[in-house]
Amino acid sequence: MKRSSHRLCLWYVAVCTLTLLCALLRTVALLTAFDVRPGYFRLAPITVLFYVFMVATLLLCASLPLFIKKDALPATAPAPTLPGLCSAGICALLFLINFVEGCLSQATLKLPTGLWFAGLLTLLIAAAYFALRFLAEKPPLHVTLLCGYGAILSLALLLCFTYFDQLTPMNAPHKIGLHLALLSAMVYLLYDLRALAGEAMPRAAAISSGVAFVFTATIGISNLIGFLAGVYCSVPYLAQDLLLIGLAVYIGTHSAATARRDAQALVEIEKEHAAEVSHDECQ
Numbered sequence: 001m002k003r004s005s006h007r008l009c010l011w012y013v014a015v016c017t018l019t020l021l022c023a024l025l026r027t028v029a030l031l032t033a034f035d036v037r038p039g040y041f042r043l044a045p046i047t048v049l050f051y052v053f054m055v056a057t058l059l060l061c062a063s064l065p066l067f068i069k070k071d072a073l074p075a076t077a078p079a080p081t082l083p084g085l086c087s088a089g090i091c092a093l094l095f096l097i098n099f100v101e102g103c104l105s106q107a108t109l110k111l112p113t114g115l116w117f118a119g120l121l122t123l124l125i126a127a128a129y130f131a132l133r134f135l136a137e138k139p140p141l142h143v144t145l146l147c148g149y150g151a152i153l154s155l156a157l158l159l160c161f162t163y164f165d166q167l168t169p170m171n172a173p174h175k176i177g178l179h180l181a182l183l184s185a186m187v188y189l190l191y192d193l194r195a196l197a198g199e200a201m202p203r204a205a206a207i208s209s210g211v212a213f214v215f216t217a218t219i220g221i222s223n224l225i226g227f228l229a230g231v232y233c234s235v236p237y238l239a240q241d242l243l244l245i246g247l248a249v250y251i252g253t254h255s256a257a258t259a260r261r262d263a264q265a266l267v268e269i270e271k272e273h274a275a276e277v278s279h280d281e282c283q
Contacts, residue, residue, distance in 0.1 A: 005266035007067040011060070012259045015210045016252070018057040019217050025050035026222035030231050039172040054218070061210035065203055073202035074265045077195035078257040085134050087250040092130035094239075094246040095151075098158060099123040101239040109165050109236060119157035125150030130250075141196065148193040155186045158240060165236075174223065174232065178240055181215035185247050188212035192254070202262070209255045213248055220244030 025046065033044035041047045099120055106116050129147035132139040159182045162168070168175050191205035223241040226232050 004068055005263040008266065009259060009263055011064060011067060012255065015057065015061060015213065018053065018060065019214045022050065022054050022057055022214065022218040023221040025053055026218055027225045030222055030226040031229055034173075034226075034231060036231060039169055039174060041173055054214075057214050058211060061207055061214060064207050064210070068203060068206075070203065073206070073262050074200075076198070076200060078254070078261040080133075081253065081257045083253040084250070084257055087246070087253045088130045088133035091243075091246045091250050092127045092134055094243045095123050095127035095130065095154070098239045098243055099127065101236055102161065105161075105236045109161055111161060111164055115157065115160055115164075119154070119161060122150050122154035122157055126154035145193055145197060148189060148196070152186050152189050152193075155182045155189070158182060158243075162237060162240065165234075168234075168237075174237065177215075177219040177223070178237065178244070181212075181219040181244050182240075184208070184212040184215040185244075185251075188251055206255075206258070206262075209251055209258070213251045213255065216244040216251065217248035220248055 029041055029044070029046045029050050033042045033047050034040075035042060102116070102120050102123060111119075125147050129144065129151040132144050132147060159179050162175060162178060165175070188208045188211075191201060191208045194200055195205060220241050220243075223232065223237070224245065227238050227241065232238070
């Protein structure tokens, strides 16, 4: 198990490092190999390199069951940490920013009225969910879970906001990347809520956190730099890209706390196992 704890820590570090590398490669691709008018990457070495590392990083995320046995990790949510609480506050603020932007961009995005109202309502619920995680160490469970489901729905409706954007091609990297990041964040929040409800699936949750961190950090960081460099100019997309960065910080801080807790748990299991072996040998 001691070896397992080292492998687990190495897995987290490797995912984080490769994610930062993917963000760097996509940023360089946006600045050097991106045609603004059609909105697509050119076939260039940097573009191919980015996609290769992106696939490799996602495969690494999916490889966790090869290193950690089933039921080896604690099935409880880690204790709140100061970075985790601060990241929740950041996410609450960014959901409110997307609410304000949603109020202003209905005519621009030409959204169906019902979808627009539902999206705005769930954005407020999502902000409330993260505000609860920020303001209280142990918020009311039923209220938190209800707001958490609203947060998942808000990401789905936020995806629809840009889905109906007719100015960006449906298969353009900007739209596809943003939608994949939002979908991965939805899956992460689902496992986050399972842990809060006492029904955690530790290995699946770790994989979902890795995948969500890869997408939210890579897409959010590179798109923000692309906007600052003039590659993109859409404010609704900017608001969602900022939210992706906030979610990446939230996922990263909570994953760090989970990694520390899990590594300590694996070491304790190893100590107990060694004590049992020593006792059996004495007998």
